[in-house]
Amino acid sequence: MSTEEATITDEERLHQRFESTVEHDQRVEPRDWMPEGYRKTLVRQIAQHAHSEIIGMQPEGNWLTRAPSLRRKAILLAKVQDEAGHGLYLYSAAETLGVERSDLTEKLVARRQKYSSIFNYPALTFADIGVIGWLVDGAAIVNQVPLCRCSYGPYARAMIRICKEESFHQRQGYELLLTMMHGSEQQRRDVQDAVDRWWWPSLMMFGPPDGDSPNTQQSMAWGIKRHTNDQLRQKFVDMTVPQAEVLGVTLPDSGLSYNAEREHYEFSEPDWEEFHRVLAGEGPCNTQRVERRRAAHEGGSWVREAAAAHAAKQAERGRAAV
Numbered sequence: 001m002s003t004e005e006a007t008i009t010d011e012e013r014l015h016q017r018f019e020s021t022v023e024h025d026q027r028v029e030p031r032d033w034m035p036e037g038y039r040k041t042l043v044r045q046i047a048q049h050a051h052s053e054i055i056g057m058q059p060e061g062n063w064l065t066r067a068p069s070l071r072r073k074a075i076l077l078a079k080v081q082d083e084a085g086h087g088l089y090l091y092s093a094a095e096t097l098g099v100e101r102s103d104l105t106e107k108l109v110a111r112r113q114k115y116s117s118i119f120n121y122p123a124l125t126f127a128d129i130g131v132i133g134w135l136v137d138g139a140a141i142v143n144q145v146p147l148c149r150c151s152y153g154p155y156a157r158a159m160i161r162i163c164k165e166e167s168f169h170q171r172q173g174y175e176l177l178l179t180m181m182h183g184s185e186q187q188r189r190d191v192q193d194a195v196d197r198w199w200w201p202s203l204m205m206f207g208p209p210d211g212d213s214p215n216t217q218q219s220m221a222w223g224i225k226r227h228t229n230d231q232l233r234q235k236f237v238d239m240t241v242p243q244a245e246v247l248g249v250t251l252p253d254s255g256l257s258y259n260a261e262r263e264h265y266e267f268s269e270p271d272w273e274e275f276h277r278v279l280a281g282e283g284p285c286n287t288q289r290v291e292r293r294r295a296a297h298e299g300g301s302w303v304r305e306a307a308a309a310h311a312a313k314q315a316e317r318g319r320a321a322v
């Protein structure tokens with residue numbers, strides 16, 4: 001057998017092993033061989049997810065100094081800190097695929113990598129804090145629970161912990177809204193207004209319709225994705241409508257109705273032109289979000305330099321002591 005033939009056979013064997021790992025619902029680990037397309041897809045998805053956690057701190061972080069009570073401030077602070085932690089787990093998971101966190105951040109601030117378009121909308125009143133927890137974290141849970149079974153081990157394991165914290169986020173939002181709905185007329189109006197503004201962007205969090213999502217089939221074949229965008233969107237609507245009824249808010253969709261035959265809610269199409277506009281950088285807060293992230297990254301460079309210098313000094317001392 002020539003060397004060339006042997007190489008081809010080796011690569012085929014690696015391919016087969018990868019396929020069989022995915023097929024048997026086992027995990028692919030960083031040391032394992034994987035197709036380049038699989039690695040690239042994961043880097044893109046995990047980086048985008050990590051960036052969303054970090055950028056997502058901004059709309060809520062803006063309300064930390066204006067929270068109406070010490071209790072609300074402590075809850076919001078804990079939630080925003082959790083999101084920072086999620087970003088860090090996810091950057092670590094991406095690094096197991098051979099990329100550098102600093103490189104991913106550079107790409108984010110240069111707008112060469114994306115984050116979830118939902119965070120380009122402003123949080124206008126404290127009711128938005130409740131609605132973000134209820135709808136945005138609620139949608140995140142529907143998106144992320146299947147990722148706990150993702151074929152890539154480090155991502156799947158990060159998601160298990162993240163999902164536990166997301167469920168606290170969703171409940172704190174819902175509890176805040178329940179309290180406000182039992183409050184003053186103005187508070188009820190604020191909640192309804194926030195629901196009207198966040199409902200459609202929340203539905204867009206699941207991505208474009210299946211017919212317009214060319215990567216879905218490959219991601220499903222690789223065991224990265226377990227359900228299509230439309231399936232997840234339907235699940236979110238089915239879960240959320242009864243919760244809206246308990247709250248006493250109206251979801252801003254005249255096409256919303258229960259289909260007893262399908263055992264699902266029918267709902268209208270989101271405005272996909274708006275989705276693409278926001279994704280292209282023309283949402284209400286895109287510039288502000290990226291510029292703020294850039295300023296924080298640049299402003300923090302002395303901390304990273306000092307930490308690296310300290311680590312180098314410690315390592316030097318360790319070597320001298322041997």
Ligand SMILES: [Fe+2]
Binds near residue numbers: 053086166
């Ligand atoms: Fe999160």
Ligand SMILES: [Fe+2]
Binds near residue numbers: 166169
């Ligand atoms: Fe969250």
